[in-house]
Every structure is written in structure tokens, then in C-alpha cells.
Amino acid sequence: MLEINNLYASIEGKEILKGINLTVNPGEVHAIMGPNGSGKSTLAAVLAGRDLFEVTEGSAEFLGNNLLELSPEDRARMGLFLGFQYPVEIPGVSMVNFMKTAINEQRKYNNLEPLSASDFLKLMREKKEIVEITSSLTNRSVNEGFSGGEKKKNEIFQMAMLEPKLAILDETDSGLDIDALRIVANGVNKLRTKHNATIVITHYQRLLDYIVPDYVHVLYKGKIVKSSGKELALELEEKGYDWIKEQY
Amino acid sequence: MTKIESLQHELVELYTNNLAEISSFDNPLMNNIRNSAFESFKQLGIPTRKTEAYKYTNLEPYLTGLEYQYDLSPLSLEVNLDDIFHCDIPELATQIALVLNGFYYRHNRPLNLPRGVILCGLAEASVKYPELVQKHYGKYADEKADSMAALTTMFAQDGVFLYVPENVVIETPIQIINVGYSIKNIRISRRNLIVLEDNARASVLFCDHTMCAKSFITNSLTEIFVGENANFDFVRLQNENSNSSQISNTFIYQKAGSVTTNNTLSLHGGLIRNNIFVKLDGENAASNTYGLFLADSEQHMSTYTYIHHAKPHCTSDQLVKGILDNMATGSFNGKIYVDNYAVKTSAYQRNNNILLSGTAKMNTKPQLEIYNDDVKCSHGATIGQLDTEALFYIRSRGIAYTEARQLLMYAFANEVISKIKLDALRERIIEMVDKRLRGELAACANCNIVHKN
Amino acid sequence: MSAENDKILTEITENDYKYGFVTEIETETIPKGLNEEVVRLISAKKQEPEWLLEFRLKAYRHWLTMKIPVWPHLKLPEIDFQDVIYYAAPRKTPKYSSLDEVDPELIDTFNRLGIPLEEQKHLAGVAVDAVMDSISVKTTFRETLAELGIIFCSFSEAVKEHPDLVRKFMGSVVPYTDNFFAALNSAVFSDGSFCYIPKGVRCPMELSTYFRINAANTGQFERTLIVADDDSYVSYLEGCTAPMRDENQLHAAIVEIVAHDNAEVKYSTVQNWYPGDKNGKGGIYNFVTKRGICKGDNSKISWTQVETGSAITWKYPSCILKGNNTIGEFYSVAVTNNHQQADTGTKMIHIGKNSRSTIISKGISAGKSQNSYRGLVKVLKGADKVRNFTQCDSLLLGDQCGAHTFPYLEVDNETAIIEHEATTSKIGEDQIFYCNQRGIDTETAIGLIINGYAKEVLNKLPMEFAVEAQKLLQISLEGSVG
Ligand SMILES: Nc1ncnc2c1ncn2[C@@H]1O[C@H](COP(=O)(O)OP(=O)(O)O)[C@@H](O)[C@H]1O
Numbered sequence A: 001m002l003e004i005n006n007l008y009a010s011i012e013g014k015e016i017l018k019g020i021n022l023t024v025n026p027g028e029v030h031a032i033m034g035p036n037g038s039g040k041s042t043l044a045a046v047l048a049g050r051d052l053f054e055v056t057e058g059s060a061e062f063l064g065n066n067l068l069e070l071s072p073e074d075r076a077r078m079g080l081f082l083g084f085q086y087p088v089e090i091p092g093v094s095m096v097n098f099m100k101t102a103i104n105e106q107r108k109y110n111n112l113e114p115l116s117a118s119d120f121l122k123l124m125r126e127k128k129e130i131v132e133i134t135s136s137l138t139n140r141s142v143n144e145g146f147s148g149g150e151k152k153k154n155e156i157f158q159m160a161m162l163e164p165k166l167a168i169l170d171e172t173d174s175g176l177d178i179d180a181l182r183i184v185a186n187g188v189n190k191l192r193t194k195h196n197a198t199i200v201i202t203h204y205q206r207l208l209d210y211i212v213p214d215y216v217h218v219l220y221k222g223k224i225v226k227s228s229g230k231e232l233a234l235e236l237e238e239k240g241y242d243w244i245k246e247q248y
Numbered sequence B: 001m002t003k004i005e006s007l008q009h010e011l012v013e014l015y016t017n018n019l020a021e022i023s024s025f026d027n028p029l030m031n032n033i034r035n036s037a038f039e040s041f042k043q044l045g046i047p048t049r050k051t052e053a054y055k056y057t058n059l060e061p062y063l064t065g066l067e068y069q070y071d072l073s074p075l076s077l078e079v080n081l082d083d084i085f086h087c088d089i090p091e092l093a094t095q096i097a098l099v100l101n102g103f104y105y106r107h108n109r110p111l112n113l114p115r116g117v118i119l120c121g122l123a124e125a126s127v128k129y130p131e132l133v134q135k136h137y138g139k140y141a142d143e144k145a146d147s148m149a150a151l152t153t154m155f156a157q158d159g160v161f162l163y164v165p166e167n168v169v170i171e172t173p174i175q176i177i178n179v180g181y182s183i184k185n186i187r188i189s190r191r192n193l194i195v196l197e198d199n200a201r202a203s204v205l206f207c208d209h210t211m212c213a214k215s216f217i218t219n220s221l222t223e224i225f226v227g228e229n230a231n232f233d234f235v236r237l238q239n240e241n242s243n244s245s246q247i248s249n250t251f252i253y254q255k256a257g258s259v260t261t262n263n264t265l266s267l268h269g270g271l272i273r274n275n276i277f278v279k280l281d282g283e284n285a286a287s288n289t290y291g292l293f294l295a296d297s298e299q300h301m302s303t304y305t306y307i308h309h310a311k312p313h314c315t316s317d318q319l320v321k322g323i324l325d326n327m328a329t330g331s332f333n334g335k336i337y338v339d340n341y342a343v344k345t346s347a348y349q350r351n352n353n354i355l356l357s358g359t360a361k362m363n364t365k366p367q368l369e370i371y372n373d374d375v376k377c378s379h380g381a382t383i384g385q386l387d388t389e390a391l392f393y394i395r396s397r398g399i400a401y402t403e404a405r406q407l408l409m410y411a412f413a414n415e416v417i418s419k420i421k422l423d424a425l426r427e428r429i430i431e432m433v434d435k436r437l438r439g440e441l442a443a444c445a446n447c448n449i450v451h452k453n
Numbered sequence C: 001m002s003a004e005n006d007k008i009l010t011e012i013t014e015n016d017y018k019y020g021f022v023t024e025i026e027t028e029t030i031p032k033g034l035n036e037e038v039v040r041l042i043s044a045k046k047q048e049p050e051w052l053l054e055f056r057l058k059a060y061r062h063w064l065t066m067k068i069p070v071w072p073h074l075k076l077p078e079i080d081f082q083d084v085i086y087y088a089a090p091r092k093t094p095k096y097s098s099l100d101e102v103d104p105e106l107i108d109t110f111n112r113l114g115i116p117l118e119e120q121k122h123l124a125g126v127a128v129d130a131v132m133d134s135i136s137v138k139t140t141f142r143e144t145l146a147e148l149g150i151i152f153c154s155f156s157e158a159v160k161e162h163p164d165l166v167r168k169f170m171g172s173v174v175p176y177t178d179n180f181f182a183a184l185n186s187a188v189f190s191d192g193s194f195c196y197i198p199k200g201v202r203c204p205m206e207l208s209t210y211f212r213i214n215a216a217n218t219g220q221f222e223r224t225l226i227v228a229d230d231d232s233y234v235s236y237l238e239g240c241t242a243p244m245r246d247e248n249q250l251h252a253a254i255v256e257i258v259a260h261d262n263a264e265v266k267y268s269t270v271q272n273w274y275p276g277d278k279n280g281k282g283g284i285y286n287f288v289t290k291r292g293i294c295k296g297d298n299s300k301i302s303w304t305q306v307e308t309g310s311a312i313t314w315k316y317p318s319c320i321l322k323g324n325n326t327i328g329e330f331y332s333v334a335v336t337n338n339h340q341q342a343d344t345g346t347k348m349i350h351i352g353k354n355s356r357s358t359i360i361s362k363g364i365s366a367g368k369s370q371n372s373y374r375g376l377v378k379v380l381k382g383a384d385k386v387r388n389f390t391q392c393d394s395l396l397l398g399d400q401c402g403a404h405t406f407p408y409l410e411v412d413n414e415t416a417i418i419e420h421e422a423t424t425s426k427i428g429e430d431q432i433f434y435c436n437q438r439g440i441d442t443e444t445a446i447g448l449i450i451n452g453y454a455k456e457v458l459n460k461l462p463m464e465f466a467v468e469a470q471k472l473l474q475i476s477l478e479g480s481v482g
């Protein structure tokens, strides 16, 4: 589904990603861990098409398409979803309007008719339950005045609405209390099928108690320095990142 | 002689040579103050960039270069009102009155208004209701504050008179449609007088349109008197062709406990300059001044406000937002002035602008002038562009770039639009703004007034 | 506000000006009035080269064509420019090479002002150029600085010893045509400081000029020129006081700063000219043109001012951000009391790409004073990605004063992000009450609140000045709560 080969990316001449290789197949859950500043968010942003970063080398294929050539919106319409580490506040744009536009753009891309107002509202209601969102959140402007936890839930809610093939969740666990963490993880698990895949970016192992990964990768200084099964997360938890830093 | 100086000269001549004819149409009330306005006009001259209030509005390219005529009497044209206006949609039932080239249209449909309410041409009113008009006409406008106001008074022969007696509430909004329609380029001058007695309540929608591709220079002056605890709401929709210029002066005078809300939406026009003067002259009066302008090509849109807090416990709120594209220029020049004895004043003012192109230009000058310590005043101004983080966030959800931009522009504009109180009107304006932002003609869909660029 | 608070306010605002004494010293003055002869006379007294006389004459002739600006929010009295003495100097040798030659009265004067001229007595980190009336009296630590190649001397000496540098940069930031007062200064300027920091040098001590007006009926017209070469750094302080006199005195100065690639200049002022008495009699008319140019890439100029003195202040320290990635800063606290009037602020002219500016202005008005912020942020067409943030706050103490904000934002580039915020309010009664409730008396509470309010700016001052400025604020305003 996703095939990243020797990917290099930089910002303002500063190289952040230095040769990333990663393959993700349908049905898999990958966790990417690593200390702060190692480039995890950069990787996520590059995959989603943030033009702040310049890809200088390498390739990335998504469902057989050259990902790097596509506009951010086309990537999204094909089924790539990014849960932002810092969801953006958009004053004045209501959640309902925002989601309706997004859903219908995706449908248009797939040659489907736009959803009727009532079908759309029904869909909203359904999906809100998955992440236990109270209805008032969706009446507000996108992320405006949301608490940290509400913003993260809102990301999962949007993921549920858009039903992506590949979801990249960047630190969706940070800033969540244990209840919220459970809700978010449950949301992710409920949406898991053998056709879609998830990349969970996290700093801590605790999320991985709820979302059990098939693979764990450690990203450090722009490279994946270690890949293994879920036991790697536990080892990291125990030994700390210094263990990695000493080695590389 | 500069172009502005020769225009000045031309207008002085025009006035002196035609005074008899200008004065023949109406009655002494309007004629009485022509000469003093003329003196002010001669003294102040047409504003140039050296005039502090016009530092950022260069009138010259808009007011000079073409030949204009003055219609000194109303056009004998008959228009079929039903053809022009289809505003009788159920959600927004309005009472419509047409003003053609500055003259109250003679064949306006009869209006269904509460007892005692008067809506008619100003010239007609000054004959029929001389005491009423005399009591208010020329009492709130200050021709020395702006020479273009003086110019309006010199030539104006008609306009609208609205009178709402004490305790009367007009439920349906009144819609006043100012239309420019001519086979030649013309100047239009009009004066309006609106009087709300104590506890009265009314809302008015002004629509300014040009009905053909000719060039119009409109000078308008509106005086508004709002009695104690009266409530006046007005929305102004400016939608003229790119060859036309409009300079409008609005003077609002408020008594104790009164509330006014003014929403000016400048959607289209070559030059639009709105000067708004508010005097809060009674305790607990409140003034809300909101504005949105959308300028592109070589349009210039400019707002000037002067909110004078003259009595204690008054509040004022101002929000003006602008979006500028192509080579458009804009300016905001707003002042909050608090007198020494106006204690417990609360006054807010905000101006936010978005530049969409490298050749658009915005100047802003928000000002506070405060002579009293017991106040809460603040102002803010920003000039920036659409938030790139937000753009990316929206696109990452599969929404196309142009649509994402549209969403953000709309969200920006919506803060002003959402302040329009009449639901049906707000809905309609949302549509118009949305269309305008998409670059489509922002013709008033329901008014069948096609707007020709 | 309670009557008690009012009383305290009155007491505090009537505090005396403590630098109001007059030094009894023999002074050489020229006759009142201004004409070409006077300009020539000043130049001759200073034994100036021909080119400088030419400069003065051109400026004078230009000045004759100009009018005093009317746009400031100031009630400017009629100023008779023929009723001013344009040159006054303590007699004896104009410049003292060793302290032994300095008139003991002068040493005493500067001691009383807290500016000892003896190097060993002085705060270790500060070199001082002391200017009395038209003449620089003494520059300390010259030799120490010379070892690093730093030139720090009076303007007159610089003209003699470093004519090329002076000629190259004088008038390059503030041309004599700039405004009425700049033209006047350029015609008749007497002395001032000159400072050059060579490439790569971080000046190890604060450089400072202390201006003192002493003689009666004289105007003071000094000019300062600071040139920071590539990769250099300097922090510069300016202080000023004047005796209490019933008539108004004129001060029209020019400060020019040039910052080359990667250079940084910090310029701090504590302006405490005599403000006049509580009835508005006397005081200095302070018309100053201060401007710096960030000429080279990555250079930075930072203005910090604490303005408490003068009957009238007209002053807009500005930055021309010409280089790419340059930074301009303006931090200001302006206090007006009694009948003082201030119209002050800054201009940030963004020419270079990525240039950034910050403006923090805190106005405090008390008594019957008028305090205005006036600022311009201008972004030129080619200046991509400019950022500006402006915060202007005004605090009103008493119901007879005025606080005004006149910002101008002119943006001609769509990549700019410009933000302006301003608030005006009175000192919070609830804050005072909260302090009272914790056992703090009203006067102390006001001091605390005002200092807290001005803190953001005071923090930008060098240590030696910050303490002084804090005290000054308290003195200027003690109890000014209405
Ligand atoms: N917008 C940006 N501008 C400049 N540097 C950036 C930007 N975003 C990220 N970086 C740099 O890229 C590196 C990796 O950051 P990031 O991908 O956010 O790390 P992580 O998510 O692993 O904590 C850091 O050194 C960070 O400073």
C-alpha cells in the first residue's frame, strides 16, 4: 500500500529526513517511535504533502501512485489521512460545513453523488458515537477553542468520517488523560479492517497497550535505525531513548 | 492647475451658474443651507492625499478624466418596478422604495406602513411636513467635517425621508434602492433624512446599484436621528460597476439608551468611500459599526469612522474587514474620540485585512483619542494573508486548493456577515458574498438588477 | 476613586524635579538669534573644515524654506527662533584632556547628577561622554576603548580626527532636508558623541552620553552618530537633565545609527529634561530626530526609551530595515504629568526581505497632560515575509489627562503579517484594592502596578539604567491615581 524508498527531505536547507525506507501493507499497524526532533512529524507531513518541506531524494508510492507528485487534497481523496500533532484552528469555518465539503469532494473524486443533507447528518451522528464526541463540538468552528483532548478526538472523528485506507496518526496520544486515550484508541481499533492500514507515531509506549502494532520502528536523526515486532516498544520503554542515542 | 484643482473649479462654476435651476426643484429648507455648504466646499477644497482623512484615498483617478453631467431635474423615465425587483420572496418581505439618480421615484408602489410613519422623497417631505424636516434637516451633518459632504449639500435636490413616530415599531424592513441609470455619465447627489422618535424601532436595507455601464459619481449624505431608547438597524449593500465612484457620508446622532447597528457591505464598485460619523449624545447609547469590503481589479475601497463618545456609559463597537485582490487598494481610518466627561465608556475597534495578491495594497490607521481615565478602549488591526497552516489542514482532508481558499475567505468575511440580524437578509447576503468571492458577478439574484462591469 | 487616593495622587504628582539646580559657571555665549553669520560663527568657534560649514549653510538655507510641523497632537506655542542663543559653552578650554583641568564646579555638577567624571569612581562598565550646553566636557575610558579600535569621542573631535568617517555617514540616515528640526540642528549643532565600532568587535562596556543644559536662554542642538561595522555590537545609553527655569528652552537633536552586516546596536534613553512646573510654566521643548538604518543583512537596531521629562516631546526613533533578515525594535515608556505633552512613537520601514519589527509602547498620562503614540509600519513592495507586531497600551491616571493612539500601517506586499493592538484603560481599582487588602498602601500599590505595567520595556534597559528608570517612574508619578 505504501512503499517509501530512500526518502530525503529538508527544510530551509536543513536536512531532516535522511534516507527513510518503509513498507506498509493492508491490514498492518506500524508504530514509529523516537525522541523529540528526530523527524517523525516531518515524515508524516511529507507524506501528506506539506510543501514547507522539500523532498531532495527518494520516492514514495501509495496504492501504486507516485505520492510525491500529488497535491495534498488528491492524496487525501485517495485515502491517505493525517491526524495532526497540532490540529489547526480555523475560526469561522464550522465543523459541519468543513466535513460536508470534505466528504463530498471525496465522493466527487470517486464519481459518487454528493450526500444528501439528511444522510450526511446521519453519518455524522453515527461517527460521533465512535469517539464519544458531544454534539456541541461539531457545531463550533474547526478546532477553535477546543481543549487539547477535544482536538485529538476531533482528528479521530474526521478519520472515521473519511474512512481512509492509510491513517497516519501523529502523537494522537499526547496530552490525553487515560480516559481520552482509551476513547481514541478504541476509535482507531473500531475502524481497523484488513483492507486499511495505520501508522501510529508516538513518543510513549502506553498508547501501544491499546493499539497493538504489528511492527515498531525507531526513527532517530532522520533514519529508521531499528525495526522489529511489538516487543521493541517495551524494550524502549524500559531502556529509554538514551539506549538508542548511545548506539547511533 | 492640478486635475483636482480644475475639477474643483469646474464644480464651483457649475454651482454658481446653475444655482437658480438647482434651487427651483424643491423648497427653501434645502436651499437655505446650500450657500453655507458652498462656502465650506470652497474653503476645504476636494480632498487630496494631503488631507489627513484622505491620506490613503487618492480621489483623482476616480473623479477626473471623464466628462460628467448633472441632471438637475428627475429623469422622466418610467420603469416597471415589478420588472426590476423581485424581492417579494416570502422570507424577506420588504417595503421597497426606489431612488433613481438621486430623485425619489414618483411611481413607487404604495407602501404598507404603520400609522404615522412617513416614507417619501425628501423634497416632497419638506413641502408636506415642513416643521418635521426643519427640526432635523442639516442638524447632524457637519459640512466642515468633509468637503464631499459639503458638495452633496450644494447639489442635492432630493433623497429619502423616513419618519418613525414615538413608540412605533416597523416590523418589516424597508428597502431603499438607489439606482444609477442613464445614457450618459452623470453625477448624482442625494441627501437622506431618517428620524426615529423615542422608543421607535426600524430597520432599513439600502442597496446601491448601477443599472448600466455608464459611469456614475455619487455623493450621498444621510442624517440619522435616533431618539431615546429607539433602535435603528441598517444594512447597506454597495454593488456598483467598476466605472463608478461613490462617496457617502453618514451622520448618526443618538440619544440616551438608543442603539444603532450599521452593516456596510461593499461588494463591488470603482471607488467606494464610506465616512461614518456617530455622536453618542445620551447615556447608555450604543453604536455598532460593521463593514466588509471585497475589492479586486483596480478598485479602491475605504472606510472612515469617527465615533464620538460625548456622554457617560456609552458603548461602541467597530469591526471592519477587507479582502483585496489584484491591484485593489483599501484603507481603514477610524477614530474613537472620548470626551472628558464621557466616563465609563467602552469602545472597541478592529480592522482585519487580507491581501490575496502581491499588487494589492492596504493601509490602516486605527486611532484612539481619549480625554478621560474611566474608560475601556481598545483597538487592533492586522494585515496578513490566508493562514497557510489552515489551508494545508483543509487540503489534507481532500478539499481542493481553490475550495479551501474559498472556505477561509468566507470564514473571514462571515464574522461581519453574521452580525446582520435579519435572518433572511443574512442568508441572501451570504450567497452574494460567496458568489463575489468566487469571482462571479455579485448581482442581487432576487432583484434582477444585472450588473454590468 | 476615593478622596484619599486623590490626595495621594496630588502629593505624588507634585513631586519636585531634583535635577533643577543651576551650576554657577562662567559661560561663553554668542548673541541671540539665527542668521548665516551665526552659523558661520559657530563653525568658526569650532574651527571646522570648509565642507562642514558648507553643510551647515545648506541646511540653514533649507530650514528657511520649511515650516514647523502642525500634524503632531501637540499644542505648540509660538516659538521665536530669533530669541534663542545658539551657542553656549563653559569657558576655559573647550575640551579637557585630564580631569585636573576640568572646572571643579563642572565635576561637582556631574557628580550631583550621578555621573562622576573620574573613571575609577564610575560604574565599571560604562564609558561616558559628558556634554554641558554646547560642549563635550569629558569622555571617559577613551584609551581603554581605543585599544579595541573603538572610537568614542565628542562629535567635534571626530570631525577633526576622523573626518572621513564623519563625512561619509553624517546626514546619511537623517538628511538635513528631513524635517524642520533636523534642518535646524544640521545648521547649528554644537556637539554630541561619535562612536565607531570596528569589524568583529563587541564593545565590552556600555557607551553613554550625558546631556546637560545649564545656560539660560540657550538651545541645545547636539548630534550623535554611531557606526557599527560588520559583526560588531554596542550598547549605547543617553541621559539628559536641565535646570528649572521659568522660560522654555529648546532642544533639537539628531541621532543617526548605521548598522552594517550582522551588527547590532542597542540605544537606550532615559529622557528627563526639566518638564516645567505643575502649572505648566517652563520646561524643555524637546524635538528629536532619531533614526537608524539596518544597512547590512542580519543587522539589528533596538531603541529603548523612558521618557519622563520635557514640557513638549516630539520624537520618533525609527528603523530603516534595508538589509535582509534585519530586526528593528522599539520599546518605550512615556510618562506625562501636569501640563506635559508628548507625541512620540516610531517608524519601521521594511525594505529588506524577512525583516522583522517589534513595537511595544506604554503610555502613562497623569495630571492635565496629553500623551500620544504615533507610529508608522511601512512594508515596501519588495519586502517579502515581513513580520511586525505592535502593542500600544495607555494608562490614564486622573480625569483631566488624555491618551491617544495614532498608528499608521501601510502594506504593499501580500506576504507581510502585520499586527497592531492597543488598549486604553485606567489603573485598576480592583488591583489597588487587592494590594490594599494584602496590607500594601495605595501609593506603593500604584508604584507596583505602574512598574509592572512598564516592566516589559524597563527589562530592555541595561542594568545600570533600569534601576534609575524605575525610580524615575515612581518620582514622576508617585500617587498619580485618579
Ligand atoms: N517548520 C520548521 N522549520 C524549521 N525546522 C523545522 C520545522 N519543522 C520541524 N523542523 C525541524 O525538523 C526536525 C524534526 O522535527 P519533527 O519532525 O517535528 O520531529 P519529531 O516529530 O520527531 O519530534 C527538528 O530539528 C525541527 O527543529
Ligand SMILES: [Mg+2]
Pocket (backbone or CB within 6 Å): A040, A041, A042, A085, A170, A171
Ligand atoms: Mg512531532
